[in-house]
Amino acid sequence: MxxxxxxxxxxxxxxxxxxxxxxxxxxxxxxxxxxxxxxFEIDVDGEMDEDALGRIRDLAGTLLANPVIEDFALRVEG
Amino acid sequence: MxxxxxxxxxxxxxxxxxxxxxxxxxxxxxxxxxxxxxxFEIDVDGEMDEDALGRIRDLAGTLLANPVIEDFALRVEG
Incomplete structure (x- = not known):
């Protein structure tokens, strides 16, 4: 991801x-x-399902990006 | 790009x-x-042709990435 x-x-x-x-x-x-x-390239434990996607979206919006000044985009790769 | x-x-x-x-x-x-x-998101003057792609590839391999320790990937977007 x-x-x-x-x-x-x-x-x-x-x-x-x-x-x-x-x-x-x-x-x-x-x-x-x-x-x-x-x-950022992120590997999850187990399957990349809806639950894992939700966790990565939360992570991106809180830890990886500052939503006040930054936008983020998720993309499946590989 | x-x-x-x-x-x-x-x-x-x-x-x-x-x-x-x-x-x-x-x-x-x-x-x-x-x-x-x-x-990096890069806009070129004029058309995105082979010449512009070559310029961006040179730029990526010299200024944006350190080829000793880093790999880079080009992708057309938008």
């Missing part, structure tokens, strides 16, 4: 801005925007 | 370990493993 956490679009992202600002001096052109977030 | 950067599987991930270790005291059970990485 994958959880991606990003700052909400209206929140300034200084990490992404720093990367974007560094690109010209590194010779990379044609990039319009960069935003950085966090990526 | 999305770039996900993760520590290689053989590299110890202290952030993921810290999250996993904190779960029991937060009342979350049934999680076997957590690994944390970075997630």
């Amino acid at each position: 994958v959880v991606d956490v990003m700052l909400k679009p209206e929140i300034l992202d200084p990490q992404g801005q720093a990367i974007l600002g560094a690109l010209p001096s590194l010779g990379v052109s044609g990039i319009a925007a960069v935003r950085q977030g966090k990526h | 999305v770039v996900d950067v993760m520590l290689k599987p053989e590299i110890l991930d202290p952030q993921g370990q810290a999250i996993l270790g904190a779960l029991p005291s937060l009342g979350v059970s049934g999680i076997a493993a957590v690994r944390q990485g970075k997630h």
